[in-house]
Amino acid sequence: MKIFKTAFCALIAYASLLASNLSMAADAAVSAVAPASAVAPVVAAVAAAPAEVPLNWHAIIMFVLFVAITLVITYWAATHTKTASDFYAAGRGITGLQNGMAIAGDYMSAASFLGIAALVYFNGFYGLLFSVGWLVGWPIILFLIAERLRNLGKFTYADVVSFRLKQGPVRTMAAISSLIVVIWYLIGQAVGAGQLLHTLVPQISYRESIVIVGALIIIYVTFGGMKATTWVQIIKAGLLLGGATMMAIGVMAHEDFSFAKLFTDAVAAHPKHIAIMQSVVPIGAKANPIESISLGLTLMFGTAGLPHILMRFFTVTDAKAARKSVLYGTCFIGFFYVLTFIIGFGAIVLVANNPAYVADISKSVLNLKGGGSMPAVYLSHALGGDFFLGFIAAVAFATILAVVSGLTLAGASALSHDIYANVIMKGTATEKQEVWMSKMMVIGLGILAVILGIAFEKQNVAYIVALTFSIAACTNFPILVLSIFWRGLTTRGAVLGGYTGIFGSIGLLIIGPTVWTKVLAMGPAIFPYDFPTFVVLPAVLIVAYIASVTDSSESGNKERAAYDAQLIRAETGLGAEIGVSH
Amino acid sequence: MSLLIASKIQSNPKYLQLVGRRDTLSWTLSAIVCVMYFGFILLIAFAPGVLTQPIAADSVIPVGMLAGVGVIVVSCILTGVYVYKANTVFDPIVNEIVREASK
Numbered sequence: 001m002k003i004f005k006t007a008f009c010a011l012i013a014y015a016s017l018l019a020s021n022l023s024m025a026a027d028a029a030v031s032a033v034a035p036a037s038a039v040a041p042v043v044a045a046v047a048a049a050p051a052e053v054p055l056n057w058h059a060i061i062m063f064v065l066f067v068a069i070t071l072v073i074t075y076w077a078a079t080h081t082k083t084a085s086d087f088y089a090a091g092r093g094i095t096g097l098q099n100g101m102a103i104a105g106d107y108m109s110a111a112s113f114l115g116i117a118a119l120v121y122f123n124g125f126y127g128l129l130f131s132v133g134w135l136v137g138w139p140i141i142l143f144l145i146a147e148r149l150r151n152l153g154k155f156t157y158a159d160v161v162s163f164r165l166k167q168g169p170v171r172t173m174a175a176i177s178s179l180i181v182v183i184w185y186l187i188g189q190a191v192g193a194g195q196l197l198h199t200l201v202p203q204i205s206y207r208e209s210i211v212i213v214g215a216l217i218i219i220y221v222t223f224g225g226m227k228a229t230t231w232v233q234i235i236k237a238g239l240l241l242g243g244a245t246m247m248a249i250g251v252m253a254h255e256d257f258s259f260a261k262l263f264t265d266a267v268a269a270h271p272k273h274i275a276i277m278q279s280v281v282p283i284g285a286k287a288n289p290i291e292s293i294s295l296g297l298t299l300m301f302g303t304a305g306l307p308h309i310l311m312r313f314f315t316v317t318d319a320k321a322a323r324k325s326v327l328y329g330t331c332f333i334g335f336f337y338v339l340t341f342i343i344g345f346g347a348i349v350l351v352a353n354n355p356a357y358v359a360d361i362s363k364s365v366l367n368l369k370g371g372g373s374m375p376a377v378y379l380s381h382a383l384g385g386d387f388f389l390g391f392i393a394a395v396a397f398a399t400i401l402a403v404v405s406g407l408t409l410a411g412a413s414a415l416s417h418d419i420y421a422n423v424i425m426k427g428t429a430t431e432k433q434e435v436w437m438s439k440m441m442v443i444g445l446g447i448l449a450v451i452l453g454i455a456f457e458k459q460n461v462a463y464i465v466a467l468t469f470s471i472a473a474c475t476n477f478p479i480l481v482l483s484i485f486w487r488g489l490t491t492r493g494a495v496l497g498g499y500t501g502i503f504g505s506i507g508l509l510i511i512g513p514t515v516w517t518k519v520l521a522m523g524p525a526i527f528p529y530d531f532p533t534f535v536v537l538p539a540v541l542i543v544a545y546i547a548s549v550t551d552s553s554e555s556g557n558k559e560r561a562a563y564d565a566q567l568i569r570a571e572t573g574l575g576a577e578i579g580v581s582h
Numbered sequence: 583m584s585l586l587i588a589s590k591i592q593s594n595p596k597y598l599q600l601v602g603r604r605d606t607l608s609w610t611l612s613a614i615v616c617v618m619y620f621g622f623i624l625l626i627a628f629a630p631g632v633l634t635q636p637i638a639a640d641s642v643i644p645v646g647m648l649a650g651v652g653v654i655v656v657s658c659i660l661t662g663v664y665v666y667k668a669n670t671v672f673d674p675i676v677n678e679i680v681r682e683a684s685k
Contacts, residue, residue, distance in 0.1 A: 147668075287630065292626050292627040338651060568592070573676070
């Protein structure tokens with residue numbers, strides 16, 4: 001708790017500074033003529049910044065401070081990490097509130113902070129769809145998954161799916177889908193980290209930025225395991241919530257604490273004026289009902305199938321703590337998304353039309369120096385000068401580190417716990433061997449993230465959110481829910497359904513507009529939708545159903561019969577992995 | 583978990599009642615969230631005019647903005663409802679079932 005106190009003292013200090021700087025906040029010019037063609041990508045896509053920028057000392061000092069604190073925590077965590085349960089699940093000693101913060105820290109990525117603010121900045125109301133979609137998965141996780149997952153599983157969600165099914169094929173399928181989600185998510189985060197750090201501190205190159213991220217992640221996760229990861233996420237969540245709250249208060253103070261004034265000023269300042277309140281698609285895009293529905297499905301159910309999020313439920317003491325942690329997490333995340341919305345509109349008022357931030361004001365009053373994900377970053381400068389900009393930059397970077405830590409650990413656990421210990425060694429590996437293997441996998445994934453992050457520097461990575469959330473929504477989520485609630489699910493149904501989800505999502509994404517037309521430049525897309533979930537999710541359910549009910553094998557019957565024992569454990573927690581309470 | 587305990591639990595009417603009641607609550611709340619959210623999404627898809635009209639003649643704020651924030655707030659409240667129910671109703675029943683089974 002000392003860490004919390006320190007962090008809060010720091011936040012209060014920043015808050016007072018922010019107040020003194022508010023008077024410097026730039027007023028927005030009202031006359032806007034030039035049309036803006038840009039549609040903000042959800043994943044940070046930042047161009048190189050001019051080189052003559054002075055060294056951003058505030059950001060560097062705050063970032064170094066964050067790294068120093070987290071390394072001390074990692075040292076502490078390393079001395080308390082001995083067993084596999086310590087390494088993967090923080091010894092199951094995390095409380096509900098702590099896990100709620102860590103969930104928020106794991107989930108609120110730089111893409112949702114900078115990305116939603118940027119979506120709102122460019123498109124107004126449309127950005128709210130992402131806030132809502134990314135939140136509504138959480139109640140579903142609570143009502144259907146969290147407690148049962150905690151009662152049935154050990155370290156990975158594949159533990160739950162394979163609880164009464166055949167270990168080999170089911171774990172392999174689940175691990176493949178987890179790894180695809182984790183690796184692509186990692187690429188998105190690594191590219192975002194490299195671009196962000198390089199833009200904010202141009203003296204550090206793109207490659208150096210990614211190497212720094214990779215090295216820190218490997219240190220955190222190999223030495224400190226889930227304990228270090230959890231505390232990095234908790235501190236980051238505190239910093240991000242604190243920073244976003246101060247920005248939102250700054251915006252509202254500038255707008256006399258009146259939402260009516262904020263939105264009226266934003267409509268006046270934005271080159272599209274009232275259209276930003278009336279467009280339910282990206283401004284300039286054609287209305288597409290099917291795409292809107294598919295996007296809605298993907299955001300909601302994708303959240304409930306992210307392996308690094310599901311893994312967090314194994315860190316708490318029992319089902320009750322798992323339940324509480326979702327309540328806290330949902331409230332933190334919901335609060336945060338409302339803040340990002342205010343921040344986005346605040347950026348329209350304070351950042352657009354400001355020659356200090358806009359790249360070429362004669363061409364567009366919206367397009368910013370440093371690219372499409374910068375509105376929130378510049379807003380911090382408009383509100384609190386270099387000091388607050390440095391703070392928000394450090395927070396954004398901390399955000400990436402926390403998310404990448406969680407992802408790396410989830411990927412490593414799929415490889416070591418599912419593939420190595422249960423598929424290859426068939427449960428004969430010792431705990432020591434499994435943890436050792438896991439650490440090697442962390443190092444491997446860390447290096448892979450660095451290599452891929454560098455390889456994808458100039459690539460269009462806008463499809464990554466669609467890819468990862470689609471696979472999570474079409475594979476992990478339906479198979480997990482079926483295995484928990486449907487007695488009839490057999491190995492055949494789970495495996496065929498799972499692969500339908502994996503290959504269906506990837507296949508349709510490749511022939512969809514983003515990859516086929518924009519990345520591969522192959523002309524008009526064969527499948528005309530960016531988000532394939534509305535086709536693939538029903539297909540997965542149908543395949544899993546038919547493959548299960550037509551499965552009359554003896555093993556299939558045994559698997560159905562084993563459902564009773566699974567249900568007792570899921571409902572009562574009898575036989576669940578025991579947690580420790582501190 | 584021994585077979586004896588398992589069979590004791592399965593024949594305990596409280597257990598069947600627990601599973602039924604918790605499933606009902608879980609799926610009802612999930613259905614509420616889905617109806618609310620997909621209602622919002624379907625309006626966006628097929629009747630955006632409903633959501634984009636301003637809340638008042640002299641305001642720029644569209645109805646959809648309040649609806650969207652409303653979905654977020656109601657989601658948070660419903661998670662609270664579930665946790666409250668689980669803490670006060672289901673946990674005591676679970677404890678009873680486990681105690682009776684291990685007797």
